[in-house]
Amino acid sequence: WFAETKITSNKAQSVDPWQWTLPPRLIEPQRLSVERDQWMTIGYPGLDTYVKTLDLLKIGSKLFDATFQSQQVAITQREIYTCEFLRRHSHPTLCAYRGVTVDGNGFVSGLIFDRYDKTLSDLVRERQQFDADACLGTVEGALEHLHSLGLIHYDLHPGNIFYSTRSRQFVLGDFDAAQFIGTPLQVKYGAPGWRSHLTDGVTTPNACTEHDWYGFEVLKLWLKKKGSGRARMSDQLPATEAIVKEATELLRD
Incomplete structure (x- = not known):
């Protein structure tokens, strides 16, 4: 059940x-x-996996919006298709997909992926030391692999780059915005400031690799401004919003 109210005394x-x-x-x-x-592959959750499910509390009253419902179904359908495709064309730079979980009514209740300890955002926020060059190398390799398969990721940002503290390996994950090159971009778009401005003013923009490489350039500047994996707790680092704004101005030139 979902209930909502105004603040009251x-x-x-x-x-x-x-x-x-x-x-x-x-x-x-x-x-x-x-x-x-x-x-669709049936997966089995374990201690070494992460099950991606809908956050109903975060969605809130949009749960009852018919347009949102249809868009969410389309996003999930596309993500499963993309992940099944990538499962057949796996790569060490991509977060591995293990299949879906299914509820008692035959509906997909979650997508299963390998579990990682941190996101790149976590590492930077916690001032943990890491190899920034290795991170960039992994992301670059992931994008090249996706592009070779005819896909763009289209949601490249630090929250979608995962890290294992044990192996010290990075991977690129979260494929719900991934789309095939040349097809019209639709339903879900990349994070503002991290996606190319090539779509500005375009009624029906198409998916192209430039969107990912734009985000990659923003990521490089972001890592540099955030200390390149060597920041200390005492360091004063610029806010992500300021870095993204600077990147937008630089990349427009």
Whole structure:
């Protein structure tokens, strides 16, 4: 059930959802889910895996929006197709996909990937030491592999670069925005500031590798400004927003 209300001083209302501004509404996860098809790999979660699921609390009232529901289904369907494709064309620079989990009604409830300890964002925020050149080399290799398969990642940013503290290896993950080169970009787009401005003012832009290489240039500047993996807790580092703004100005020239 999902319930929402305005902030109130009425204590009775604050503890009883049925007294809230809007009565509770029944959540129907199937409206946001993809029915499992035969071509989808069934995966089995374990301690070394991560199951990607929808965050219903984060989605909030959009759970009941028909347009959002159809878009979410399209995103999930595309991500599963992309991951199944990449499973047949795996590469050590990409986060490995293990399959899907399925609920009792035959709908996909999650996507299973190898588990990693940190994101690149985590490493930088925590001022942990790491090999920035190795990180960039991995991301570059991942993009080259995707492009050789006719795909673009289209959501390159530090939160989608994962790191194993044990092996000290990076991988590129999160493929829900990946699209085939030459097809119209649709449904989900890359993070603002990390995607190319080539789409500005274009009604139906197509997927092209320039979008990824633009994000890669932003990433290089971001890593440099954030200390190149050698920042200390006492260092004063610029905010990501400022770095992205600087990158936007530089890359427009």
